[in-house]
Amino acid sequence: MTEATNPQPHPRLLERELVSRCLAQDALAERALYDAHVERIYRLMHRMAGDADLAADFTQETFIRAFERLEQFRGDSSLATWLHTIAVSVALNGMRKVKRIQARTEVIDDVPSLATEAFRFTGDLKARLHAAIDALSEKLRPVFVMHDVEGYTHEEIAGSLGIPVGTSKARLFDARAKLRLALAAFAGDHIV
Amino acid sequence: MNDDRIDELLARGARDYNEPGPIPRDAMWARIQAERAARPVAGAPSRSRPMWIWPSMAAAAAVILAAGVIIGRRLERTPAPVQSVAARAKPEPAPSDSQSARAAAGPAAATTDQDSLIQQLRAETRNTGRRARDLAAATHAPARDAQQAPEPSLAYHLVVLQHLAGSEAMITAFRTAARRGEMDAQLASWSRELLATTRLLEASSATQDPTMKRLLEDLDLVIAQIVQYATHGTNNSEELDLIEQSITTRGVIAKLRGTASARTSAAGT
Numbered sequence: 001m002t003e004a005t006n007p008q009p010h011p012r013l014l015e016r017e018l019v020s021r022c023l024a025q026d027a028l029a030e031r032a033l034y035d036a037h038v039e040r041i042y043r044l045m046h047r048m049a050g051d052a053d054l055a056a057d058f059t060q061e062t063f064i065r066a067f068e069r070l071e072q073f074r075g076d077s078s079l080a081t082w083l084h085t086i087a088v089s090v091a092l093n094g095m096r097k098v099k100r101i102q103a104r105t106e107v108i109d110d111v112p113s114l115a116t117e118a119f120r121f122t123g124d125l126k127a128r129l130h131a132a133i134d135a136l137s138e139k140l141r142p143v144f145v146m147h148d149v150e151g152y153t154h155e156e157i158a159g160s161l162g163i164p165v166g167t168s169k170a171r172l173f174d175a176r177a178k179l180r181l182a183l184a185a186f187a188g189d190h191i192v
Numbered sequence: 193m194n195d196d197r198i199d200e201l202l203a204r205g206a207r208d209y210n211e212p213g214p215i216p217r218d219a220m221w222a223r224i225q226a227e228r229a230a231r232p233v234a235g236a237p238s239r240s241r242p243m244w245i246w247p248s249m250a251a252a253a254a255v256i257l258a259a260g261v262i263i264g265r266r267l268e269r270t271p272a273p274v275q276s277v278a279a280r281a282k283p284e285p286a287p288s289d290s291q292s293a294r295a296a297a298g299p300a301a302a303t304t305d306q307d308s309l310i311q312q313l314r315a316e317t318r319n320t321g322r323r324a325r326d327l328a329a330a331t332h333a334p335a336r337d338a339q340q341a342p343e344p345s346l347a348y349h350l351v352v353l354q355h356l357a358g359s360e361a362m363i364t365a366f367r368t369a370a371r372r373g374e375m376d377a378q379l380a381s382w383s384r385e386l387l388a389t390t391r392l393l394e395a396s397s398a399t400q401d402p403t404m405k406r407l408l409e410d411l412d413l414v415i416a417q418i419v420q421y422a423t424h425g426t427n428n429s430e431e432l433d434l435i436e437q438s439i440t441t442r443g444v445i446a447k448l449r450g451t452a453s454a455r456t457s458a459a460g461t
Contacts, residue, residue, distance in 0.1 A: 016395045017328065020388035024321060025381070031221065039215055046212035055212065056220055063224050064231075071387055071419045074412075129205040148206050176202065183198050 015079050022070055034063055037080060040150075041087050047145045048091040049098075050134070058094050062087040077159050084160035088142055125183070132182035136175055143168055144175035314382050317358045321389040323351045328396055348398045355393060359386055359411055360448045363439065366418050370432050380422035387415045407451055410442040 018036075021029035041062055046055035065086050073082050136144060142161060146152040147168075154172075158165045327347055362382050369375055390412050399405035417435045421428075439445060 016391060017325070020321075020325075020392045023384050023388040023391075024318075025384070034221055034224070035217075038217055038220065042215045042220075043212050047210045050210040052213060052216075056216055056223075060220050060224050060227065063220075064227055067224075067228060071384065071416050071423075074416075075391075125201060126205045126208075129202065130209050133206065133209055144206075145209070148203070149209050176199075179202055180198050183201055 016075060019070060019073055019075075019079065022067065030067065033079070037083050038063070040080070041083060044084070044087060044146065044150055045091055047149050048088075048142065049095065054094065054098065058087065058091045061090045061094070065090065081156065081159035084156070085162065088160055092138060092142070129179065129183060132179050136178060140171050140175040140178070143171040144179075147172050148176075313358070313361055314378070314385065316354070317362075317382060317385050317389070320351055320354045320358055321385055321392070323347075324355070324389050324392045324396070327351060328392060348393075348396060352393060352398050352404065355386070355389055356407075356448050356451055359390070359415065360445065362386055363414065363418070363445065363448075366422065367436070367439070370421070370435075375422050380419065383415055383418045383422050387412070387419050390415055403451070407444075407447050410438075410444050410447065414438050414442065414444050 018029055018033055022033055038059065042055055042059045045058040045062070046052065049055045049058060062083065066083055069086075073079065133141065133144065143157055146157045146160070147154065152160075154165045154168045157163075157168045161168070163171075362379070366379060366383065369379060390408055393399070394405075394408045394412060399408060414435065417431075417438060421431055421435060
């Protein structure tokens with residue numbers, strides 16, 4: 001009996017070859033790399049930015065930087081993790097700029113602490129939850145969005161954010177606690 | 193409202209938080225391409241190359257072309273499956289005897305055809321890269337018959353030999369050019385091509401030999417630094433010192449020469 005052989009190379013090997021071809025400025029390989037990762041990156045960028053134009057800008061910048069720095073990718077993590085590290089950094093920096101611009105152009109109250117703020121009912125429960133997610137800190141929001149909204153594992157989050165897995169879990173716990181508090185207070189006022 | 197109900201509301205409500213619409217995949221790709229094209233590569237090529245660079249380039253050319261000739265001869269003697277791999281890996285014509293002779297003739301001959309010389313070196317580098325890719329593909333292709341399965345070790349041995357010669361040529365050219373602040377885009381592209389092949393070989397059976405594995409890792413680090421330096425094109429003496437330090441402390445040039453020479457002998461050439 002002949003031994004079954006696996007015709008498919010290991011994914012990491014394929015990834016390495018793809019990167020090598022991109023470094024050799026192979027246009028088809030660059031597009032293949034983009035196609036393989038753009039959906040997940042764009043979805044995350046949209047969840048983080050809440051705006052299609054910003055999400056597109058962040059996604060584009062992520063890939064531009066990735067192609068510029070591809071020679072620095074050493075394969076210690078997966079290419080997806082490496083791309084997400086760039087993407088999260090681009091999104092957080094981008095959102096900071098957006099907030100600075102907004103702060104200059106309109107009067108914005110500081111985001112209140114969810115635990116102490118008296119809730120102002122402006123919509124339904126979902127709208128309140130989304131506002132509460134928006135108000136999460138820069139450390140908690142990416143973890144919550146990646147895990148509970150986009151379904152990333154703690155390992156993926158840890159790799160992308162450059163934090164230990166335990167920290168990712170702790171941040172998710174804190175984020176959920178803050179959101180629960182927000183919902184409980186809201187529900188206490190408006191839901192029987 | 194109890195905790196379970198809150199958790200349920202939380203999970204349900206979070207799902208459509210900033211829900212993305214259709215992905216503008218092609219539009220984004222077009223803008224990425226346009227943006228990349230618009231961002232200039234620092235250190236654009238300078239057309240006037242000083243004469244002093246060419247002696248070292250000519251010597252490097254002699255090394256790499258000689259290696260190419262050796263490899264060509266060895267590949268002719270390898271078993272059929274490897275030959276076919278080598279044949280597929282040669283879409284560009286091999287350097288002619290006159291070209292090899294001209295490159296090997298020394299600085300005087302090399303200076304007569306400077307642009308074609310560097311192009312020749314890069315063409316050899318690309319040929320090596322293609323051979324490495326073909327070998328990687330052949331290694332992972334399913335073997336139809338155990339007796340027909342290619343034995344990649346000799347072919348890898350020869351591709352590695354040429355890659356080492358090419359790397360030495362590029363590093364020599366880089367050191368000479370960088371000290372004079374004469375970085376150009378050709379050198380940046382050449383180093384990128386070599387980095388790609390280095391990484392491909394790092395993932396290949398060539399690394400079954402621990403000495404070769406270490407050498408390729410050292411080479412990866414040094415060439416990656418060169419790629420970055422050459423691409424950014426800034427004449428930063430601090431960065432240059434770091435690269436020089438990497439080359440020196442890791443003994444890359446000595447190892448390249450030692451390994452290439454030992455392997456050429458081992459190959460019976």
